[in-house]
Amino acid sequence: xxxxDVLVELKDGKFLTSLHRKKTxxxxxxxxxxxxxxxxxxxxxxxxxHRAKMICMSSDLFATEVDxxxxxxxxxxxxxxxxxxxxxxxNDRHSGGNETLSSVDSGESIAPTVNVYxxxxxxxxxxxxFAKKIKDLISDKFDVNVKTVxxxxxxxxxxxxxxxxxxxxxxxxxxxxxCVASTHTTYIGxxxxxxxxxxxxxxxxxxxxxxxxxxxxxxxxxxxxQGVTLNDFKILKxxxxxxxxxxxxxLAIKRFKPSINKQLFANGSSLILNVWN
Numbered sequence: 001x002x003x004x005d006v007l008v009e010l011k012d013g014k015f016l017t018s019l020h021r022k023k024t025x026x027x028x029x030x031x032x033x034x035x036x037x038x039x040x041x042x043x044x045x046x047x048x049x050h051r052a053k054m055i056c057m058s059s060d061l062f063a064t065e066v067d068x069x070x071x072x073x074x075x076x077x078x079x080x081x082x083x084x085x086x087x088x089x090x091n092d093r094h095s096g097g098n099e100t101l102s103s104v105d106s107g108e109s110i111a112p113t114v115n116v117y118x119x120x121x122x123x124x125x126x127x128x129x130f131a132k133k134i135k136d137l138i139s140d141k142f143d144v145n146v147k148t149v150x151x152x153x154x155x156x157x158x159x160x161x162x163x164x165x166x167x168x169x170x171x172x173x174x175x176x177x178x179c180v181a182s183t184h185t186t187y188i189g190x191x192x193x194x195x196x197x198x199x200x201x202x203x204x205x206x207x208x209x210x211x212x213x214x215x216x217x218x219x220x221x222x223x224x225x226q227g228v229t230l231n232d233f234k235i236l237k238x239x240x241x242x243x244x245x246x247x248x249x250x251l252a253i254k255r256f257k258p259s260i261n262k263q264l265f266a267n268g269s270s271l272i273l274n275v276w277n
Contacts, residue, residue, distance in 0.1 A: 002020040003020075004020075005019060005020055005021075005051070005055065006018075006019070006020055006055055007019065007020035015057075016057050016058065016061070017055055017056065017057045018055065018056050018057070018061045018064075018065070019051070019052055019055045019056060019061075019065050027072040027075060027076075028076065029044060029072070029073065029076045030044055030076070031076050031077050032076060032077035032078045032079070033077050035122070035123075035124060035152075036122065036152060037122055037128075037150040038128075039150075040150075041078070042082070042086055045069075045073065045078070045082070045083055045086045045087075046086055046089075046090060048069050048073075049066070049069070049086070049087065049090045050090070052065040052066065052069065053090075053094065066087065069083075070083050114143070114144040114145065115144070115145050115147055116138065116144045116145065116146050116147070117146075117147050117148075117149050118131065118134060118135070118146055118147065118148050118149065119149045119150075119151055120134075120148060120149070120150055120151070121150070121151050121152070121153070122150035122151065122152050127150065131148040131150075134146070135148065167195055167230060167235070168194065168195055168196040168230060169194050169195070169196070170194070170195045170235060170238065171191065171192060171193055171194050171195070172190075172191075172192050172238065172239045172240070172241065172242070172244075172245055173190065173191060173195060173235050173236075173237065173238050173239065173245070174188065174189070174190045174235075174236045174237045174239065174245060174248045174249050174252055175188070175189060175190070175191070175195065175198070175233050175234060175235055175236060176188050176233070176234045176236050176252070176256070176258070177189075177202070177213060177228075177232060177233050177234075177260070178232060178234070179216070179220060179222075179223060179260075180220070180222045180223045180226050180228070180232065181220060181221075181222035181223065184259070185216070185220075185259050185260060186256065186258040186259065186260060187212065187213050187216070187258050187260035187261055188236070188249060188252045188253050188256060188258045188261060189213075189249060189261075190239075190245040190246065190248070190249040191245075192242050192245065195230065195233070195235075196230060199228075199229075199230050199233060202214055202217070202228070203217060203228050212260055212261065213260060216260050236248070236252055237252075
């Protein structure tokens with residue numbers, strides 16, 4: 001019976017646990033050639049071995065999982081020698097040795113009592129060289145142990161991975177209209193449809209006769225002369241569903257008190273406002 005990452009089997013009246021992977025598992029991990037600190041890649045191997053050790057109930061099951069990891073990580077560009085080296089350190093650590101992975105691999109001496117953590121953005125080998133120079137400089141002047149912590153960033157922070165939805169096609173939003181003649185004359189509403197559809201309902205005579213917005217545009221000389229477009233509407237908030245739209249609209253009306261909103265205490269809006277009073 002699979003349960004989370006564990007496969008539970010009943011054999012000879014005893015439970016055996018091994019590692020379970022779904023059929024959709026791709027075997028894709030952080031590639032060895034990825035722009036990331038080497039310690040992260042080494043830590044990935046160590047973490048997978050630790051996970052297998054915790055789940056696999058027997059040494060044979062653990063050995064089978066080690067072979068699977070060696071194969072999968074090989075497909076992700078990890079050298080076999082690196083995997084075997086980390087495996088040896090892992091086995092030494094779990095066999096009662098007191099040496100840690102970092103101290104054995106880097107050859108560091110016993111750390112002083114004071115630790116200083118240095119956070120450096122990782123951009124490749126230049127970051128590693130910079131960290132080493134800073135570490136040596138501080139260690140020469142002060143009796144502290146400098147530990148480097150690298151930070152990376154996602155591509156999505158620099159580039160938009162999806163095409164932005166144009167304002168005309170935004171839906172489930174709370175919006176604010178501002179009069180052309182007076183900045184204090186405003187209207188706040190929400191729509192679950194495309195924004196351009198709601199603007200047409202406010203501005204076109206055949207669609208907006210009952211709209212307070214349309215009545216204002218009809219009575220306001222500047223709005224009628226210059227014309228009201230989508231640029232006169234500002235998106236206040238994008239919501240997940242209609243209920244969130246209604247609540248956000250009510251709170252916005254309560255906060256900004258738009259003068260065009262005649263339905264401020266109509267059924268529904270007044271009820272939501274009273275809940276938040």
